[in-house]
Amino acid sequence: MTFLNSKLLKLNRLILFLALTATILTFVSSFYSNYEVQKEQLISQAIEVNRAYANKLSDTTEVFLTSTLQQLAYSANSINDKMSDQATLTEEANRLKYQTDSFNSVVISDASGLAKAASPETLDIVGKKLTSLGVREAQEEKTNLISSPYVSTLKNLIVFISSPIFSSDGTYRGFLGGSIYLKSPNILSDILGEHHYKNGSYIYVIDANKQILYHPDQARIGTFFDNDEGIDDVLASKGGGMMLESVKGVPMLAGYSVIPSTGWIVITQSPLESTLLPLTGIMEKVVLRTLPLAFGVFLFIWLFARAISRPLQQLAEKARSLDSPTVNEDIENIRSWYVESLGLKRAMLSGVKVIQSQIGELKRDAETDPLTGVSNRRAFQIKLKQLELLDMPFAILALDIDYFKRINDTFGHSVGDEVLKHQANILKHFTRDGDMVARTGGEEFILVLKEITLDEAYSIAERLRVAISDEKFDVVGNITVSIGVAEWFADCGANVSETLSAADQALYEAKGQGRNRSIVAETCACI
Ligand SMILES: Nc1nc2c(ncn2[C@@H]2O[C@H](COP(=O)(O)OP(=O)(O)OP(=O)(O)O)[C@@H](O)[C@H]2O)c(=O)[nH]1
Numbered sequence: 267m268t269f270l271n272s273k274l275l276k277l278n279r280l281i282l283f284l285a286l287t288a289t290i291l292t293f294v295s296s297f298y299s300n301y302e303v304q305k306e307q308l309i310s311q312a313i314e315v316n317r318a319y320a321n322k323l324s325d326t327t328e329v330f331l332t333s334t335l336q337q338l339a340y341s342a343n344s345i346n347d348k349m350s351d352q353a354t355l356t357e358e359a360n361r362l363k364y365q366t367d368s369f370n371s372v373v374i375s376d377a378s379g380l381a382k383a384a385s386p387e388t389l390d391i392v393g394k395k396l397t398s399l400g401v402r403e404a405q406e407e408k409t410n411l412i413s414s415p416y417v418s419t420l421k422n423l424i425v426f427i428s429s430p431i432f433s434s435d436g437t438y439r440g441f442l443g444g445s446i447y448l449k450s451p452n453i454l455s456d457i458l459g460e461h462h463y464k465n466g467s468y469i470y471v472i473d474a475n476k477q478i479l480y481h482p483d484q485a486r487i488g489t490f491f492d493n494d495e496g497i498d499d500v501l502a503s504k505g506g507g508m509m510l511e512s513v514k515g516v517p518m519l520a521g522y523s524v525i526p527s528t529g530w531i532v533i534t535q536s537p538l539e540s541t542l543l544p545l546t547g548i549m550e551k552v553v554l555r556t557l558p559l560a561f562g563v564f565l566f567i568w569l570f571a572r573a574i575s576r577p578l579q580q581l582a583e584k585a586r587s588l589d590s591p592t593v594n595e596d597i598e599n600i601r602s603w604y605v606e607s608l609g610l611k612r613a614m615l616s617g618v619k620v621i622q623s624q625i626g627e628l629k630r631d632a633e634t635d636p637l638t639g640v641s642n643r644r645a646f647q648i649k650l651k652q653l654e655l656l657d658m659p660f661a662i663l664a665l666d667i668d669y670f671k672r673i674n675d676t677f678g679h680s681v682g683d684e685v686l687k688h689q690a691n692i693l694k695h696f697t698r699d700g701d702m703v704a705r706t707g708g709e710e711f712i713l714v715l716k717e718i719t720l721d722e723a724y725s726i727a728e729r730l731r732v733a734i735s736d737e738k739f740d741v742v743g744n745i746t747v748s749i750g751v752a753e754w755f756a757d758c759g760a761n762v763s764e765t766l767s768a769a770d771q772a773l774y775e776a777k778g779q780g781r782n783r784s785i786v787a788e789t790c791a792c793i
Pocket residue numbers: 637666667668669670671672674678679680681682683686707708709777781
């Protein structure tokens with residue numbers, strides 16, 4: 267297992283992990299903020315709907331109260347001079363009670379509080395002295411009045427609406443009043459009770475003393491809100507909306523509005539929970555609509571991560587096979603499309619060049635004869651093996667300077683060296699591309715000539731021998747060489763070692779026959 271296949275984290279997986287984490291976090295945070303925004307919107311919408319509805323109801327109630335007061339004032343004016351006309355007073359009381367159904371009961375009283383007429387008659391208060399709070403207020407204020415809620419003489423929790431009666435000369439003659447029984451079906455419940463109670467929404471009305479005047483739960487009418495901060499806040503403002511807690515601790519979204527003529531407050535409220543019910547469906551839709559996009563983003567990042575890591579991976583692969591002959595080309599072909607990978611690719615290419623040139627130098631040093639600069643025995647042997655592997659026919663010229671010892675002895679070793687170098691240069695001129703000149707011993711050289719016949723090889727050996735013998739060597743003058751010639755080809759029946767031995771043998775014979783001659787291997791080495 268290589269490190270590229272190991273369990274270490276790969277770059278594309280790291281990028282993928284990073285991007286995936288970022289995507290999920292973005293998705294979750296956007297989901298969360300979406301949820302919060304939607305929630306806020308639902309809440310503010312519900313509060314606004316309740317506020318608008320409370321406004322409408324307070325307006326309606328205000329219109330009702332105003333018109334009721336006008337009605338009473340009109341009636342009071344019409345009977346102002348008939349306070350002793352019992353029939354007229356009774357008729358007026360009945361008309362007010364039954365014509366509009368605005369009141370649960372109607373009473374006409376004289377200035378002393380004595381009931382002169384009443385409707386319905388079952389009240390049985392005519393001729394009796396009225397002493398309730400509303401009556402006393404009406405007598406004292408002598409103006410159009412809507413009382414605070416109080417418990418009447420007949421033990422009803424009522425609101426008393428009254429108008430004073432003044433005779434034509436301006437004398438106070440009493441009052442005419444209508445009662446609304448808060449705990450019985452009344453005009454207020456007719457006006458306010460239309461509110462639908464779906465999802466736990468409901469309406470209630472309180473007065474400035476936090477006493478409940480209207481509530482769908484009859485038992486709560488007449489009770490007070492004590493230590494209720496929400497209701498205190500409602501009272502402190504003229505109208506609006508806010509989140510309240512019901513007496514049962516249920517969070518409610520409330521809208522409220524003040525009825526100007528009484529200071530009463532109409533509150534309409536809905537439970538927070540039912541308001542937020544649609545949120546689940548909305549968020550499901552958000553998720554369903556976001557998922558394809560998130561998947562697309564993920565796919566894009568995955569492909570992008572692969573594209574980023576691919577050139578690095580390919581460069582790493584190539585770094586493991588720098589000895590490949592095509593490594594330069596392979597690295598060049600890697601598509602490095604971003605700056606860092608391009609930098610890495612260029613660095614690798616220059617690294618490969620340096621390494622290759624150093625390897626080349628080392629190889630040259632290892633295969634070159636330091637004195638003459640031609641190939642050494644090692645390179646020569648490699649060359650023979652290559653040619654044998656390629657089945658390429660070749661000839662060998664084994665060449666030895668005659669009486670070289672004498673040159674050394676006569677002129678010195680350094681002159682002998684110069685002769686060797688000079689001769690090596692001459693030998694090079696007798697080779698083509700793919701041939702080789704090698705120094706295989708002290709003054710022994712071998713020429714490897716590819717793809718030539720034995721006759722051609724002999725001919726070259728002779729021309730070479732003559733050329734050397736004609737050459738004037740510094741200090742030394744003329745020298746001669748002896749040459750042994752042999753050939754090798756694929757079907758010759760001998761291996762290259764035997765061919766080399768045959769060439770050496772021919773050289774030996776040339777020496778034996780007097781030197782300064784070329785001899786072709788007598789016994790064909792290729793039999
Ligand atoms: N100058 C010099 N001489 C070398 C070098 N290597 C070997 N020799 C000498 O080459 C000579 C070879 O001598 P021999 O083997 O006796 O052969 P020869 O004198 O050439 O006689 P034949 O080959 O029989 O004609 C020796 O004197 C070696 O010292 C070298 O690198 N430089």
